[in-house]
Structure formats: C-alpha cells, structure tokens
Amino acid sequence: MKKTAAVFLTLLLAIAGIGLPIWLAIEESERQAYKAESVRALGFASDILVRADETGRQARGGVDRLKALHADNPCSPAAIDLMREIDLGSSYLQAIGYIERNQMLCSSIAGQSRVLDLGPPDYTTSAGAAVRRQVRFPFAAQNSFIVLEFDSFAAIIHQRLIVDMANSEPDIALAVLSLEDPAPIIVRGKVKPEWLRRLGRERQVVFVDNGSVVAVVRSQRFLTAGVAAVPISYLESRSEAVARRLVPAGLVAGVMLVAAIMLLGRQQMSLPNAVKMGLRRKEFFLEYQPVVELATGRCVGVEALVRWRRPTGEVVMPDLFVAIAEDNGMIVRLTGQVLEMVAHDTRHWLAAHPDFHVGINVAPADFYAGNLLLRLQETLEAMGAAPGNLILEVTERGLMDPVVARENTANLRRHGFALAIDDFGTGYSSLSYLETLELDYLKIDRSFIEAIGTGAPTSQVVQHIIRIAKDLGLRMIAEGVESQAQADFLRKHGVQFGQGWLFGRPVSFGEVVRQMEAAELAEAALVRAAG
Numbered sequence: 001m002k003k004t005a006a007v008f009l010t011l012l013l014a015i016a017g018i019g020l021p022i023w024l025a026i027e028e029s030e031r032q033a034y035k036a037e038s039v040r041a042l043g044f045a046s047d048i049l050v051r052a053d054e055t056g057r058q059a060r061g062g063v064d065r066l067k068a069l070h071a072d073n074p075c076s077p078a079a080i081d082l083m084r085e086i087d088l089g090s091s092y093l094q095a096i097g098y099i100e101r102n103q104m105l106c107s108s109i110a111g112q113s114r115v116l117d118l119g120p121p122d123y124t125t126s127a128g129a130a131v132r133r134q135v136r137f138p139f140a141a142q143n144s145f146i147v148l149e150f151d152s153f154a155a156i157i158h159q160r161l162i163v164d165m166a167n168s169e170p171d172i173a174l175a176v177l178s179l180e181d182p183a184p185i186i187v188r189g190k191v192k193p194e195w196l197r198r199l200g201r202e203r204q205v206v207f208v209d210n211g212s213v214v215a216v217v218r219s220q221r222f223l224t225a226g227v228a229a230v231p232i233s234y235l236e237s238r239s240e241a242v243a244r245r246l247v248p249a250g251l252v253a254g255v256m257l258v259a260a261i262m263l264l265g266r267q268q269m270s271l272p273n274a275v276k277m278g279l280r281r282k283e284f285f286l287e288y289q290p291v292v293e294l295a296t297g298r299c300v301g302v303e304a305l306v307r308w309r310r311p312t313g314e315v316v317m318p319d320l321f322v323a324i325a326e327d328n329g330m331i332v333r334l335t336g337q338v339l340e341m342v343a344h345d346t347r348h349w350l351a352a353h354p355d356f357h358v359g360i361n362v363a364p365a366d367f368y369a370g371n372l373l374l375r376l377q378e379t380l381e382a383m384g385a386a387p388g389n390l391i392l393e394v395t396e397r398g399l400m401d402p403v404v405a406r407e408n409t410a411n412l413r414r415h416g417f418a419l420a421i422d423d424f425g426t427g428y429s430s431l432s433y434l435e436t437l438e439l440d441y442l443k444i445d446r447s448f449i450e451a452i453g454t455g456a457p458t459s460q461v462v463q464h465i466i467r468i469a470k471d472l473g474l475r476m477i478a479e480g481v482e483s484q485a486q487a488d489f490l491r492k493h494g495v496q497f498g499q500g501w502l503f504g505r506p507v508s509f510g511e512v513v514r515q516m517e518a519a520e521l522a523e524a525a526l527v528r529a530a531g
C-alpha cells in the first residue's frame with residue numbers, strides 16, 4: 001500500500017473511530033435531555049391542571065351549597081355568612097357572590113357595600129358556566145380575576161393562585177385552555193391555542209414547537225387542558241451538561257478503539273520492516289532436520305530450515321516470514337544469510353563426510369536472480385565442500401517458467417549441484433514438463449504421506465507420485481514421515497529417503513551431529529555384541 005494511501009486510511013479511521021463514539025455520545029445526551037425536559041413539561045402541565053380542576057370542583061361545590069340554602073333573598077345575612085364560610089374553607093376561591101344582570105349584588109368580600117359591574121361573560125360552557133376571564137375589582141385594582149358564574153352564583157378566582165409554580169423559571173409558559181373557546185382561561189407567558197389540536201384524542205402529548213418543549217394534558221373532569229411550554233434553551237443546557245459527561249467517555253472509547261486498531265495494523269504493517277531489521281541485525285538462525293536412508297535408517301543428510309529469533313526472544317517459524325520476505329524483495333538476501341550459516345555450521349562435518357548432503361530451500365526469486373551459481377560457489381568455498389554436498393530444493397512455483405527453469409537446472413547440474421523438486425504434488429507440474437528438466441530428487445509433500453493408510457481420497461496419490469518419480473529416474477525423499485507404518489509403506493514402494501518427526505525434529509547442527517555419533521556408537525556396540 002502506498003504511504004499516502006496508508007496515511008489517508010489512518011486519518012479516515014481516526015476520524016471515524018473517534019468521531020462515531022462522540023457523535024453517539026452527543027445524540028445520547030440530546031435524547032436524554034429531551035426525555036428529561038419532556039417529563040418536566042408534562043409535570044408542569046399536569047400540576048396546573050390539578051389546580052384548575054380543584055378550583056372548578058371548589059367553585060361548583062360552593063355554588064351547590066348556596067343553592068341548597070333556598071334563601072328567598074340570595075344576599076340575606078345568612079346567605080352572606082354561608083358565602084364567607086365557603087370562601088374561608090376553600091383554598092383556590094378568592095370570594096363567592098351573587099350576580100344578577102352582570103352585576104355582583106353581594107359577596108363574601110368583607111365590606112362590599114355597593115353593586116359591582118362585571119360586564120358580560122366571555123363565553124358560556126356547555127355545562128352552563130358563564131366564564132369571565134379578566135375581571136378587575138376596586139378592592140384589588142392591580143389584579144385580575146376569573147369569575148365563574150353558575151345559576152347566578154359566582155366564584156371569584158385569583159389567576160395567580162393557579163399558575164403559582166416554577167417561579168424561579170418565569171420563562172416557562174403555563175396555561176389552562178378551554179376546549180370550547182380559543183382564548184386561554186389562565187395564562188402565564190406565550191401559549192398558542194392551536195397546540196390543543198395536537199392533543200387529538202390523546203390524554204396527553206409532548207412536542208417541540210416555537211422553540212419550546214410543549215406538553216398538553218387533558219382534564220378528565222372538565223373540558224379543559226393544562227399546557228406547559230419549557231424553552232428549548234433548558235433542553236440545550238441540560239444536553240450540554242449530559243454531553244460534558246458522555247463526550248469525554250466517548251472520546252476515551254474512540255481513542256482506545258483507534259489505538260487498538262492502529263496497534264494491530266502497525267503490528268501487521270510493520271512485519272516487513274521487522275524482517276528487514278532482522279536481516280540487518282542477523283536475527284535468523286538455522287535448524288537442521290535429518291534425512292535418513294529408509295533401507296538402513298542411516299542419516300545421510302539434513303535439510304536446513306530457517307527460524308527467526310525476534311529481539312523479544314520469540315522464535316518465529318518460516319511460514320510467517322518467508323512469504324513476507326518473498327513479497328517484499330528480501331528473500332534473496334535471506335537465502336544469502338542461510339548459505340552463510342550453512343557454511344559456518346557444517347564446514348567441519350562436510351570436510352570429513354563427503355557423502356553427506358545439506359538440503360537448502362531456494363526460493364523462486366533466487367532461481368531467477370541470475371547470480372545463484374556464483375553465490376553457491378562462494379558458499380562451497382567457505383565450506384571447503386563439493387557441489388554434491390548441497391541439494392537445492394526448488395518448489396514447482398520456482399520452475400514455472402520453462403525456459404529459465406531448463407537453463408538454470410541444467411547449468412547448476414553441470415556445476416555438480418544436486419536438485420530436488422520440493423513439495424511435489426502441490427503445484428501443477430506435468431510429467432511431460434518435468435521430463436524436460438534435469439533433476440535429481442523428488443520430495444513427496446507431507447500432505448500425501450499423512451494420507452497413507454487412511455482411506456482418504458488422497459491416500460492413493462502417493463503411489464502415482466512414486467510412479468512418476470520412477471519414470472523420471474528421480475530419487476525420492478518423503479517429507480513429514482511420522483509413523484513406522486508410513487516409513488515401511490514408503491520403503492516397500494521403493495522410496496529411498498525419508499524425513500520427518502519419526503527420524504528427528506529440526507534441531508541445531510551440533511545436536512544432529514551428536515545424535516548421529518550416538519547412533520554410530522550404538523551400531524558399533526551392536527556389531528561388537530553380535531561378533
């Protein structure tokens with residue numbers, strides 16, 4: 001991936017990874033704030049309605065008691081005494097009086113000596129109550145009152161008593177609306193009568209309009225509704241307060257998420273760099289796996305297998321880094337280090353054992369590099385060994401180009417090196433193609449050895465491979481031999497060599513030598529005992 005693309009992707013990831021939790025936190029704070037302000041608005045609307053309903057109940061009850069007196073004179077001293085008793089006993093009624101032709105003739109108000117002109121009602125409810133919304137009396141000229149008139153008796157109600165709530169937040173609008181007349185009965189602040197339409201048939205409704213969270217609650221007793229409108233600024237400051245709590249949490253979550261993703265990405269992305277550094281610091285080392293002659297069980301050679309010891313001490317297997325080295329143009333350098341290490345590890349042994357061979361994995365890029373022969377000759381010189389001591393293991397992938405493959409295999413063999421086709425059976429080489437190449441060994445892939453005797457569909461393949469090798473005149477090395485039964489089968493079918501855990505796991509060259517010497521000693525002891 002190009003560097004700019006990686007930077008762009010990282011930026012995108014950071015924006016998305018940090019932005020998303022923050023956006024979710026903001027959304028959640030707005031949702032929580034809206035919910036809280038809706039509950040508050042509904043609370044105010046319900047409270048004002050409770051007060052209005054109670055006022056209506058007290059007015060109706062007072063009038064009923066006065067009517068029950070059946071006084072010939074509704075303004076008799078007994079009637080006025082009863083009016084005063086009702087007035088004193090009710091929390092929402094300011095006074096109660098008697099009306100004729102829009103004039104209040106008498107009332108519970110102490111000292112009412114003259115007739116008070118009320119003017120005509122604003123409207124009359126379907127239940128027969130005449131409603132006057134704004135009546136001013138000489139005894140309290142600065143206040144306005146509601147007068148509810150039933151059957152000529154009137155309840156006088158102080159508006160402020162009903163809307164006397166949320167006084168510390170005067171910008172919260174409150175109202176009692178009639179469902180029969182558009183003008184509010186009682187109102188504090190700005191209330192739109194058309195909000196009632198939103199109620200429909202519902203008992204209550206909450207919505208946002210005109211910069212407010214509005215709640216409307218219908219009375220269960222009268223044709224009225226309580227309304228409260230909480231300015232949106234309350235919602236915003238509540239949302240900000242919640243956001244102040246949630247956004248840092250979202251930010252932390254986002255940063256952690258992005259850091260985790262980037263760390264993972266870096267671990268992945270930096271592997272080629274780590275391999276490069278490993279090559280520079282010479283962190284690679286070799287293990288050698290014995291190759292035995294199946295007929296005698298004698299170790300006739302080894303395969304050199306590369307490993308990587310990271311600075312952390314962790315040992316990484318080639319499956320992970322060989323492909324990275326191949327994909328990033330470092331495999332030729334890696335093979336170079338393998339050759340140096342083989343020369344260093346095996347030179348004394350090979351000088352004394354000219355028949356012993358070391359298998360070296362040659363990657364396709366090595367094969368096509370053009371200087372393989374020269375590098376091999378330098379290695380031999382350092383080892384003091386003959387070309388026949390090395391078996392170059394090339395995969396089918398490395399032999400894909402017929403021209404280069406033919407030329408290189410022929411050239412290497414001309415110079416005395418032995419060649420093996422590795423992991424045979426896993427690629428697409430045909431018998432006729434292999435016939436055109438100069439090879440010495442065929443290594444049968446582990447997957448076919450594993451299948452021997454299992455009855456699996458691939459269990460028969462090994463016999464075909466053995467036939468191909470015989471047809472081509474190639475010697476065979478079976479890879480991954482783990483059981484004696486596999487070894488017996490292979491020997492019986494003419495496979496000359498085996499490599500696998502049955503004979504030995506990959507270990508240091510010193511350990512291979514120690515094992516070979518121990519085997520030799522044991523054999524000598526056996527011979528002596530037999531003799």
Ligand SMILES: Nc1nc2c(ncn2[C@@H]2O[C@H](COP(=O)(O)O[C@H]3[C@@H](O)[C@H](n4cnc5c(=O)[nH]c(N)nc54)O[C@@H]3COP(=O)(O)O)[C@@H](O)[C@H]2O)c(=O)[nH]1
Nearest residue numbers: 305306317318319322338361363479480481482499500501
């Ligand atoms: N280009 C290079 N490729 C290399 C080099 N060194 C190794 N490799 C290739 O890496 C692949 C994995 O190798 P490794 O993990 O070392 O595994 C080898 C053996 O340990 C394993 N093996 C051997 N016997 C058994 C067995 O009985 N059971 C079992 N489960 N595994 C076993 O097989 C691997 C040997 O494979 P091969 O080379 O095909 O003989 C592998 O493809 C290596 O080729 C290097 O220096 N350069």
